Amino acid sequence: MTTTTSEHSGPATEAPPFRYTPALANAIELAWQDRWEQAGTFEAPNPVGDLSSFGDGVDDGAADGAAAAAAAAVPGESFYVMDMFPYPSGKGLHVGHPLGYIATDVTGRFERMRGKNVLHALGYDAFGLPAEQYAVQTGQHPAITTDQNIAVMRRQLRRLGLAHDPRRSFATTDPEFVRWTQWIFLQIFSSWFDPDATAPDGSRGAARPVSELVGRLAAGEVALPAAFEGRTWADLTPREREDVLADHRLAFVADVPVNWCPGLGTVLANEEVTADGRSERGNFPVFKRNLRQWVMRITSYADRLVADLDPLDWPEKVKAMQRNWIGRSEGAHVHFSVATAAGERDLTVFTTRPDTLFGATYMVVAPEHPLVEELLASEEPWGADVPASWRGAAASGADTPAAAVRAYVAAASAKTLQERQADAGAKTGVFTGGYAVNPVNGERLPIFVADYVLMGYGTGAIMAVPAHDERDHAFATAYGLPIREVVSGSPSGVQESAWTGDGVAVASANDEVSLNGLAVAEAKHAIVTWLERTGQGAGTTTYRLRDWLFSRQRYWGEPFPVVYDADGRVVPIPEDMLPVALPEVADFSPRTFDVDDAASSPESPLSRATDWVNVELDLGEGLQTYRRDTNTMPNWAGSCWYYLRYLDPFDADAPVDPALERYWMGPQPGGARGETGGVDLYVGGVEHAVLHLLYSRFWHKVLFDLGHVSSREPFHKLFNQGYVQAYAYTDARGVYVPADEVEEVAAGAAGADAHEGPTFTWRGEPVTREYGKMGKSLKNMVTPDDMYAAYGADTFRVYEMSMGPLDQSRAWETRAVVGAQRFLQRLWRNVVSEDSGLVTVVDDAPDVATARLVARTIADVTTEYAAMRPNTAIAKLITLNNHLTSLPQVPRAAAEALVLMVAPVAPHIAEELWSRLGHESSLAHEAFPVADPALLVEETVTCVVQVAGKVRDRLEVAPSISDAELEAAALATPGVQRVLAGATPRTVIVRAPRLVNVVP
RNA sequence: GCCCCGGUAGCCCAACUGGCAGAGGCAGUCGGCUCAAACCCGACCCAGUAAGGGUUCGAAUCCCUUCCGGGGCACCA
Structure with missing residues (x-):
């Protein structure tokens, strides 16, 4: 693509016609986003199955690296990068939301250029309360709301230029996804934790099929509970047998003390109740009640969940929180x-x-x-x-x-x-x-x-x-x-x-x-x-850890794939009858109560769908009338396993083909994914430290024990990104004023208090600054759409990535975004004439200083990207870019290396420049530059000569200089001579070639 | 109360196993371009690392105490 445009950045300006203005940036970005999509540039090939080649017929861009890669064998080295998937809220994104998505995109693009097969996709966690509450208010089915919200969010995120494989996206509400969520539930239901079994990784105690337990009970190897003393397994009624098994199943129904929240009309898991005894969502009082509910026996795995934290590449803080939550004590x-x-x-x-x-x-x-x-x-x-x-x-x-x-x-x-x-x-x-x-x-x-x-x-x-x-x-x-x-x-x-x-x-x-x-x-x-x-x-x-309460009295969640017979016995729905779909109902709301009404009892919206609840089925016992379960699964169910579905989104026979799970997530003892295996990089907020991350680890271990996956942990490396926060301002009445209209009065300026820091005014009136979340109510919201319009997506990406270390929270400052824009404008100008639009690089070899700087930059930027420090990578790219600006003519070799290195953070402008430099295919699969080692060795280094720790002189020396030579040279310097004034040094510490310290 | 993380120029942030405190950006100042301004270009200014003590030839970096900020846990026997 060659975008030509005569658009200007503003009406009254006379900017050169080919300047990298926001208008030009937008044109470039939209064009490349379309091209990537049409060419299937970011479609990651699977080694086997229906995604092992690129989208049939769609891809005519054989010139693109992706297609070329697919034609050959799939790269041996895979890199699976994931974001904690979003809930499509419909409230709209602010500039903080994409931070993690940009970070994973940068890392994914970088690893792709290093020759790895990179899988990056984004789905939607679409069951949940907001859509249900909207449905309650409007009567509109939550599925419709959810689809609309997903569409809006997809559009907003697409504009960022994320290198996702679009074929692999899904929502947890899709019937095919629900089918496999229910299938996994039945796997857990049909398993028990045998404390004497050995798991595939050698740990003691593992999930085994309940059928094995039945065999042992029937053979009398396992004793019946005391209540059935004197009877045998064969004597028991089906209901009695089920009661025996329920004591062992990993998912079971029981009368258990639960957290009942009348204000929400539902029960909650321990993890969803705050330390002060209120609901995490809604902040309503919570009461302890005994109720009949679904429970998952996560406590069986407490030991393994603690032990397997050690080999994970996770922030210590999150490991500590999980250890603390599990609370093992001897x-x-x-x-x-x-x-x-x-x-x-x-x-x-x-x-x-x-x-x-x-x-x-x-x-x-x-x-x-x-x-x-x-x-x-x-x-x-x-x-x-x-x-x-x-x-x-x-x-x-x-x-x-x-x-x-x-x-x-x-x-x-x-x-x-x-x-x-x-x-x-x-x-x-x-x-x-x-x-x-x-x-x-x-x-x-x-x-x-x-x-x-x-x-x-x-x-x-x-x-x-x-x-x-x-x-x-x-x-x-x-x-x-x-x-x-x-x-x-x-x-x-x-x-x-x-x-x-x-x-x-x-x-x-x-x-x-x-x-x-x-x-x-x-x-x-x-x-x-x-x-x-x-x-x-x-x-x-x-253990402090309690078993996991797994049912909720809500509409918008996965129905339980079980029914109850006339005796009240649980009967699983056969696999070929999945998924069990939600019934259409007139009223989506659970019955809620006065928030303090401890004596109330839950009443699920599904219980009112009597035609659905009472059902005639032949489940192998002849046609009988059964009663469905009227609870739904908690919001966590889908997120417990979605990372497996990206690997194999269309599989109709299994949640994931085991061969694909091995390729993308399998263990690599001594390698990148270590002995545990799991997703190579998982990025998300620390707020999920115990909930989602503990639950999905538990499910994964059950699937591991049953042989469905080869990795014993779902996420090998976890990274918590910080938050983007913002200043908000209140006037004398305490009312928020629009943050983007507030003016800063510098400290010491006329009218400012000399002793305080800077002060702030809005329409001439002083206002008070506070710091916190970004949002409409604080009148300090800045949206990605604002940034696209004012600067373009690349500038926005570069700014977000350069604000500071990824894991730190940072303050949004719109006026500082211009720094990122200047960088990209200068980059553009180093390659393209702003007046003619023609490429200006020359084919002459770079001078030695430039060649060295390019090599140094390649080495450093590679290190920084690999360590997820895009802020320092960008700083080094800016340094090189500024150096090229100072040259009378930019050598092609330097420009091309720079463009390739910029590509992970600012992919659109990089593609455009790469194309203008004469390359026909996308740079997405181009090899990341490799530094010439000869150019990394300095000709001379500066040696610091200290006397008693204070710098007294400097020497330019060869890097290979010997300690003795350097010591002699250092002692001879005027600086040392002057300070020593003839005295004999007591000791001389030599750290060739960088430092000599003379101790007098 | 206990545990964890952090405090470096006006602001956001760099500094490899201890070795010249400064990579980058914002803001500011001056100059160039311009009728002028903005944009742009060039240059400059700017801290001794929260405070105190210790270890060391040498400390932003390691140790101790205190202060400040952020986070986690909190009748878990």
């Missing part, structure tokens, strides 16, 4: 026996400090603990020796433990999670009237109910060791309970405050075991050994 279960009205009961506690067992002085159970009711059965009055403070709040006026505890439990359950956490620190509780026997010394310990112990962690019961646990210490102090030191080391005494540090065990012995004198770690080991030998406990590991 300790012991210890059995205490409790006498109740109904007889002896076991109270098992979890502790990370079994070495402090001898220091236990009381017990605490969570208000929801099942033992509570048993303890209260007796209804006996308080014993005479029970202090008043143990009897609960005076207001309750309870004269029996049962009444006091019930009042306390009721009060605790009425609290929202938020209230419960707000009260943390103030320890409250009530004595239950019961006692537990400490297995190490037979002491009777009073059992309290207190809400500082959580039912959701460990066993929901603890042994309290006030001397060595701060929480127990606070409670013991408040309730007058004894504090007994069993680990030495407290500086101020344990009566004063708990000692949780290291020390030596004291007062910790019975007839069979003594911990006295042992350090903490040894003492733990000794007591666990004793507990295990005597059957009173065992070493164990627990």
Whole structure:
């Protein structure tokens, strides 16, 4: 293409006719975007299958590198680069949104020029709340809204010139995609976690088909649960069998304590509830309720999810957040026996400090603990020796433990999670009237109910060791309970405050075991050994991670591919009947409630589609009436596996052809993708550190265990890009004013406060500056469309990439964009005459200085691009460009190298210049320049001569100079001579060829 | 409260395993082009690295303390 234009950048200007103006930039960009699309330039060939060649008939541009590459074998080296895919919100993009997309595009284009087969595509995460809420308001089906939003977003992003393979784009709402999401769900449903199985990577404990478990149950190798004692597998009804299997399935329906959010009308996963007990979306109160819901047994994988973080090339911060969330902690279960009205009961506690067992002085159970009711059965009055403070709040006026505890439990359950956490620190509780026997010394310990112990962690019961646990210490102090030191080391005494540090065990012995004198770690080991030998406990590991609540009471999500028979037994839908599509409904909204109505229950919009819910099917048991599941999957389902579908978007037989998964994602021990395999580069915001990234790792490991994928992790390298933020301004009333109309008054200028920084005015009135998100409500939004119109996409790309390190957040500054534009204008001028439009480069060889600078730039820019530092790469390109500007004539060799190196960040202008330089095909597959090593070696280097660390002189020396020669030369310099003034140096440090330091 | 990351010219940011504090951009100043201005071209100006202490021949870089900013976790037994 050769774009000729006489358009000017503005009406009143007389710019030269071939200047690189925004108008010219736009013309070039649109033309190249069309050409790329028509030629299929960025279509990445698969090694096998329907995408192994380029779009049939569409591609006549055989001259393009992509087509040439496809004709030959697929490159052996693949590079799979991905963005966390967008939710098409319809609100419109601002200049911050494309940051990550540009970054992956730059890296992808660079790697493509390095000869790799680069796969880069973008799909849409299209199920979810905004489209549903819009549907609720307007009655328009969310599918229509979603399609419209996707179309708008596609157009906006296309204008950026992203090198995506358009054939591989999809939305999670596409029926074919939903089909495979449901298929994977059924794979998980049909699997159980066999703790004794070995995974393909050698780890212990792996997913296996449930059919294997059925075989073992039928053969009696695995015992039935206690409820079915005396019966055999063959005796059980189908419903009973399913109940047995549900205890093992990786996806199962169960009555579980869930986070119920009346304001949203749905239940939420733990990860979707904020630390202060509110919904992440909408910020509504959340209550704990027991409800029948789908759950995924992610906790089975807790160990592997922790262990496999190590080999991943991820930011340490994200790894730490995942480790923290999983919260693995090693300790012991210890059995205490409790006498109740109904007889002896076991109270098992979890502790990370079994070495402090001898220091236990009381017990605490969570208000929801099942033992509570048993303890209260007796209804006996308080014993005479029970202090008043143990009897609960005076207001309750309870004269029996049962009444006091019930009042306390009721009060605790009425609290929202938020209230419960707000009260943390103030320890409250009530004595239950019961006692537990400490297995190490037979002491009777009073059992309290207190809400500082959580039912959701460990066993929901603890042994309290006030001397060595701060929480127990606070409670013991408040309730007058004894504090007994069993680990030495407290500086101020344990009566004063708990000692949780290291020390030596004291007062910790019975007839069979003594911990006295042992350090903490040894003492733990000794007591666990004793507990295990005597059957009173065992070493164990627990996790903070909870199983994943997987159902939502919403319309716009994937339906569950199961039905229930007349007995309420879950029956999976056969694979050939997938996908299960959503029914048409009149009302898309779940029933929502008053945000504080804890007693309400969820009611899904699907439950009203009775024709759909009640269905006659033949599922191999004859025609029967079944009931469908009226929940839908959470928004995370599609994003748990979408990265596999880009590889093989049209596969009708599997979510992905295993051969393609191996080629694009397979492990490369010692190579780029390491032993884990996975996507080569995954870029997105840190906000997904635990949610999406943990869930998809879990699904991936199940697919790995079942043999569907060869990689054991989905994402080998993860990169978190920063955010683009912006200044906003408020006037005296606190109302936002348009940021682009605010004027800055320099510090020290007339009228400015000399001591403060710069001040700001809007229409002459002072305004206050604040910093934060970009958005319409703050009147500081700048859109990509604004940038295309004012500068063109290339300038916008260069500016975004040059603002600073990719992983840092940065402030948008529109007035600084002109720097990027000047760079590209100068680049243009170095190749093309602004007056005639003709190419001005000459074929003469570059002078030595230019050749060296070109070589140096190639070497540096290659390093910077490869390390994802486009900001420093651009700085070096600008340096070379400025050097070429200073030459009377630009040599072709230098210009071509520069154009190729600019291509990843500013692809349109680079293609245009490349074309004008006489090349017929796109530079997208052109080899990235390689520096001539001979030119990288400096002829002379500057050696710094220091005396006592201060620079006193400089020498121009050969890089190969020896230490001795250099030392002699340095000592002879006038600078050294002057400072030393005849004295003999004590030491001379020589770091040839760069530095000599003389120590006088 | 605990943990992590950061603080370098007016602003955004560079500086390889410790070795000349400056690559690049914005803003500013001066000059060229111009009737003039903008654009453009050329040149210039600009910090001793948040503060203090330590290690070292030598510290922006390593260690300690403090301050400031950003983020994560927070009754997890």
